[in-house]
Amino acid sequence: MSKVDYLTLILLALGLSFDDFGLAFALSLLIPSEKLRERMIHAGKMAIAFSASTVMLPLLGWLLGLVIYKWIASFSAWVVLIVFCGVGVWIIKEAFEDEQIKLARNVSSFWALMVFGTLGSFDEGAVGIGFPFLGTPILWIIIAVVLTNTVLIYLAVFLSGWIKRLSKRIPSILSGSILIALGIIEFLDLILPNLKR
DSSP, X not given: OOHHHHHHHHHHHHHHHHHHHHHHHHHHXXXXXXXXXXXXXXXXXXXXXXXXXXXXXXXHHHHHHHHHHHHHHHHHHHHHHHHHHHHHHHXXXXXXXXXXXXXXXXXXXXXXXXXXXXXXXXXXXXXXXXXGGGTSOHHHHHHHHHHHHHHHHHHHHHHHHHHHTSOSSHHHHXXXXXXXXHHHHHHHXXXXXXXXO
């Protein structure tokens, strides 16, 4: 591979992984445990769940093509906005009702993480359509995305551990606010290209 291909690969992996970094940071704020082992397990679950969706949706875009992706994208913006903002508001509400342990269990299950990862990766389906034009083998792209995603998720989990020490309610309020912001950003990212047409 040439130098330009490596640069493209790195930029692509970072671009596909930064949303998951924000999502991992927001959800990690809700996990009550301060034990390193439990945080590592939680980060591992998120890395697997988010990496699967971050790899699978672009691959589906690559395989299914633009026509089917446009049909999915026509309503995915609303799904992302409603789910992320709804969960964000719910998390902030729960912060004031001291229900954080129950809430942490709900958002830390592997299947809940897969749903969040998939919703956060809808827009990445279009990226997959361009994979064949990069001149980079698909296996290299998958490896780069999974490695970058995993590193950024572990970083997010450890950064969230420092913020948790501030106050009992601040992490939940921050987490809910981040999810609402991610929902709005994803919504705008998905809906604005459609408005330009």
